[in-house]
Amino acid sequence: MPVITYRDALNQALREEMQRDDRVFLMGEEVAVYQGAYKVSKGLLQEFGEMRVVDTPITELGFAGVGVGAAMVGLRPVIEFMTWNFALLAIDQVVNAAAKMLYMSGGQYHIPIVFRGPNGAALQLSAQHSQAWESWLAHIPGLKVVSPGTPYDAKGLLKAAIRDDNPVVFFEGEMMYNHKGEVPDEDYIIPLGKADLKREGEHCTLVTYGKSVPLALQVADTLAKEGIHLDVLDLRTIRPLDTEALATSVRKTNRVVVLEEGWEFCGVGAQIVDYCQRDCFDELDAPVVRVHQADVPMPYAKNIEKAAKPDAAKTIAAVRKVMYLD
Amino acid sequence: MAKKKAEAPGETTLGATDAPTRLALLRSMLLQRRFEERCAEAYALGRIGGFCHLYIGQEACGTGVISMLRPDDYVITTYRDHGQAIARGISSRAVMAELFGRSDGCARGKGGSMHLFDRNTNFLGGHGIVGGHVPVATGVGFAIKYRGGDQACACFMGESVVNTGAFHEALNMAGLWKLPVVYIIENNRYGMGTALERASAIHDIYQRGAAYDMPRGVVDGQDVLAVRQAMGEALHRARTESMPTLLEVRTYRFMGHSMSDAVSGTYRSKQELEEYMQRDPINVLRHHMEAKGEIDDARMAALDDEVKAEVQDAWDFADASPEPALESLYEDVLVETTT
Numbered sequence: 001m002p003v004i005t006y007r008d009a010l011n012q013a014l015r016e017e018m019q020r021d022d023r024v025f026l027m028g029e030e031v032a033v034y035q036g037a038y039k040v041s042k043g044l045l046q047e048f049g050e051m052r053v054v055d056t057p058i059t060e061l062g063f064a065g066v067g068v069g070a071a072m073v074g075l076r077p078v079i080e081f082m083t084w085n086f087a088l089l090a091i092d093q094v095v096n097a098a099a100k101m102l103y104m105s106g107g108q109y110h111i112p113i114v115f116r117g118p119n120g121a122a123l124q125l126s127a128q129h130s131q132a133w134e135s136w137l138a139h140i141p142g143l144k145v146v147s148p149g150t151p152y153d154a155k156g157l158l159k160a161a162i163r164d165d166n167p168v169v170f171f172e173g174e175m176m177y178n179h180k181g182e183v184p185d186e187d188y189i190i191p192l193g194k195a196d197l198k199r200e201g202e203h204c205t206l207v208t209y210g211k212s213v214p215l216a217l218q219v220a221d222t223l224a225k226e227g228i229h230l231d232v233l234d235l236r237t238i239r240p241l242d243t244e245a246l247a248t249s250v251r252k253t254n255r256v257v258v259l260e261e262g263w264e265f266c267g268v269g270a271q272i273v274d275y276c277q278r279d280c281f282d283e284l285d286a287p288v289v290r291v292h293q294a295d296v297p298m299p300y301a302k303n304i305e306k307a308a309k310p311d312a313a314k315t316i317a318a319v320r321k322v323m324y325l326d
Numbered sequence: 327m328a329k330k331k332a333e334a335p336g337e338t339t340l341g342a343t344d345a346p347t348r349l350a351l352l353r354s355m356l357l358q359r360r361f362e363e364r365c366a367e368a369y370a371l372g373r374i375g376g377f378c379h380l381y382i383g384q385e386a387c388g389t390g391v392i393s394m395l396r397p398d399d400y401v402i403t404t405y406r407d408h409g410q411a412i413a414r415g416i417s418s419r420a421v422m423a424e425l426f427g428r429s430d431g432c433a434r435g436k437g438g439s440m441h442l443f444d445r446n447t448n449f450l451g452g453h454g455i456v457g458g459h460v461p462v463a464t465g466v467g468f469a470i471k472y473r474g475g476d477q478a479c480a481c482f483m484g485e486s487v488v489n490t491g492a493f494h495e496a497l498n499m500a501g502l503w504k505l506p507v508v509y510i511i512e513n514n515r516y517g518m519g520t521a522l523e524r525a526s527a528i529h530d531i532y533q534r535g536a537a538y539d540m541p542r543g544v545v546d547g548q549d550v551l552a553v554r555q556a557m558g559e560a561l562h563r564a565r566t567e568s569m570p571t572l573l574e575v576r577t578y579r580f581m582g583h584s585m586s587d588a589v590s591g592t593y594r595s596k597q598e599l600e601e602y603m604q605r606d607p608i609n610v611l612r613h614h615m616e617a618k619g620e621i622d623d624a625r626m627a628a629l630d631d632e633v634k635a636e637v638q639d640a641w642d643f644a645d646a647s648p649e650p651a652l653e654s655l656y657e658d659v660l661v662e663t664t665t
C-alpha cells in the first residue's frame with residue numbers, strides 16, 4: 001500500500017470527492033493560486049479551475065456564510081480555514097446558521113458543508129495562534145465534529161464528511177501534515193461516529209483523538225516495555241461520540257486516562273468522564289485522570305510553552321496514577 | 327490629500343523637518359533594518375521561534391507616522407511590529423529579548439514576535455488576528471474623546487484588513503462618532519500570496535473612507551518625509567476637530583510574508599521585487615539628505631557602525647536574559663482586583 005503524508009491523504013480525499021460530485025467545491029484563503037497555506041489543496045486549481053477552487057479575501061465570517069448559502073440551495077461546499085484560530089470570526093455562521101438551519105426550518109433546509117483546517121498549537125506561535133477548539137464546537141447540537149489522527153483516517157473521514165448531508169467541522173493538525181502512513185489509492189469511507197481501537201491492551205484505556213493519537217501510541221509503546229498494556233481508543237469523531245466503543249474498552253480495563261490538547265475546563269475529556277461515571281460506574285477501579293493543556297493562554301517562550309502542553313511524561317504519569325503504581 | 331474638509335491654515339507645514347530630525351529618522355530606520363537582519367539570522371539559528379514577520383522595506387511608514395506622535399498618544403498594530411516598536415522607543419534590548427522568549431522581553435517572553443507590548447510608550451500591542459485590533463483602536467479613540475483630551479491613536483494595518491468585517495464596523499463607528507484615530511493602511515500590495523487586486527473590489531483603497539464619511543488620502547510610503555506630512559495633517563484633524571482619518575501608505579515588503587514563506591514565487595516575480603527594491607526607504611531619505619549636504623558616505627558608515635553595535639548589544643542582552651521562570655506560566659491570566 002502507498003505510504004503518503006496526512007497532507008496528501010487530505011488532498012486525495014478532496015480530489016476524489018470533487019471528481020465524483022461536481023457540486024463539491026473548495027473555498028478559503030490561499031487555497032487556489034498559492035496551492036494552500038499548508039499545501040493541502042496542491043494541484044486542485046489546475047485540475048478543477050477557479051470556479052471550484054476559490055481564493056477569498058481575508059473574510060472568514062463572509063466566506064463561511066457564502067458556504068452556508070450555497071449549501072442551502074444545493075451545493076456541497078468545503079470551507080477551508082487557514083487555521084481554526086481564524087474561524088472564531090466565522091463562528092456565528094457555523095453555529096447560528098449551519099448548525100441550526102435544519103432545525104429552525106422544521107427539517108426543510110439541511111446544510112451539507114464541511115468546515116476544515118488545522119487546529120491546536122504548533123510551535124511557539126503564542127496565545128492567539130495556538131488553540132484547540134473542538135470542545136467549543138462539540139458543544140453545539142446540529143454539528144458533527146471529526147478529528148483524524150492518521151493519514152489513513154484523514155482520507156476516509158474527510159470523504160465521509162464531504163458526503164454527509166450535515167454540517168461537519170473537521171480538525172486537522174499543522175504538526176500532522178507531514179506524518180506518513182499507509183493510505184490506499186482507491187475510494188474508501190470511514191463512517192463518522194465510529195471510534196477505532198488503535199492498540200489493544202488490558203491494563204488501562206487511553207482515550208484520545210486527532211493530533212494526540214501519535215503521542216498516545218508512543219506512550220503505549222513505552223509502557224508496553226514495562227509490561228503495562230494500553231487500549232488506545234481513538235475517538236476519530238468527537239460528536240457523535242462512540243459510547244459503545246468506550247464502554248467496551250472500559251469494561252475490559254476498568255481504568256481510563258483521557259488525553260486531549262485543549263484546556264481542561266469543559267473540555268472533551270470532561271464529557272468522557274461524564275459517560276464513564278454514568279454508564280460504567282461499577283466498572284471503574286479508579287477515578288478517570290485527564291491530561292490536557294495548562295489552564296492558561298499559550299505562552300511564546302520555549303520553556304513555558306513546553307510546560308503548558310501535554311506530553312509523553314505527563315501521560316505516562318497519568319496512567320501510573322490510575323493504576324495506583326506511584 | 328483628498329479630503330472633504332477645507333485644509334486648516336498652515337496644515338501642509340505640519341510635518342516639516344529640520345536637519346537633526348532628518349538624521350534621527352535616518353538612524354531609526356537604519357536601526358530597524360539592521361535589527362531585523364539580525365532577526366533573520368537569529369531565526370535561522372532557532373533563537374527566535376514561531377512566526378516572525380519582517381518589516382524590511384516598509385520602515386518609512388512606521389517611522390514617519392510615529393515620529394509625529396506625542397508620548398501620550400497611542401500606537402496599535404499587527405504582528406508585523408518590530409520596526410514600529412523600535413520607532414516608538416521600546417529599547418532594542420527589550421524587543422530582542424522578547425523575540426528570544428526571555429524574561430526581560432517587553433512582554434516577559436509571553437508574547438513573542440507578533441505580540442510586542444509596552445505600557446511605558448503606550449504601545450498597545452502587536453495583534454495576530456487580521457482585523458482584530460482595528461475595533462480596539464476605535465475603542466481607544468472613544469476613550470480619548472470620553473476623557474476629553476487631545477491625544478490621538480495611530481492604528482497600523484495591512485491592506486488586506488480592509489476586506490474584513492471588523493474594519494468596516496470599526497471605521498463606521500469612528501466616522502459616526504468622530505473619534506481621534508488615524509487608521510494607517512500599509513499597502514504593501516500583498517496579503518501573504520494574494521495581490522490586492524485579487525482580494526478587494528476597489529483598488530484605490532483609501533476611497534473606502536468615503537463609506538464612513540471620513541477624511542482620507544494616499545501617500546508614498548517609501549518617503550518618510552511625505553509620510554510625516556500626511557500624518558501631520560491627520561493628527562491636526564484628530565487633535566483639533568476630533569476627526570478620524572484613513573491614510574493609505576503605499577509601500578512594498580522586501581521579504582517573504584513571514585520567515586517561513588518564500589520571498590518571491592508564484593504570487594510575485596523576482597523582477598517585480600527587484601524593481602520595488604530600487605526605492606529602498608532608507609536610500610530615499612539618504613539621497614534627500616545628501617542633496618542638502620547633511621550626510622556623506624563617511625557619516626553614513628559611522629551611523630551604520632553605531633546602529634550595528636546597538637543591535638549587537640541587544641542580541642547579547644537577550645542572550646544573557648534568563649528564560650521565564652516556570653511559575654510565570656500561571657501568572658497574568660487574571661489580575662487581582664484592587665478596588
Ligand SMILES: Cc1ncc(C[n+]2csc(CCOP(=O)(O)OP(=O)(O)O)c2C)c(N)n1
Nearest residue numbers: 086406454455456484485486487516517518
Ligand atoms: C482572521 C485571520 N485570517 C487569516 C490570518 C492569516 N494571515 C496572517 S497575516 C495574513 C495576510 C495579511 O496581509 P496584510 O493585511 O496585507 O498585511 P501584511 O502581512 O502584508 O503586512 C494572513 C492571511 C490571520 N492572522 N487572521
Ligand SMILES: [Mg+2]
Nearest residue numbers: 484485516517
Ligand atoms: Mg499586505
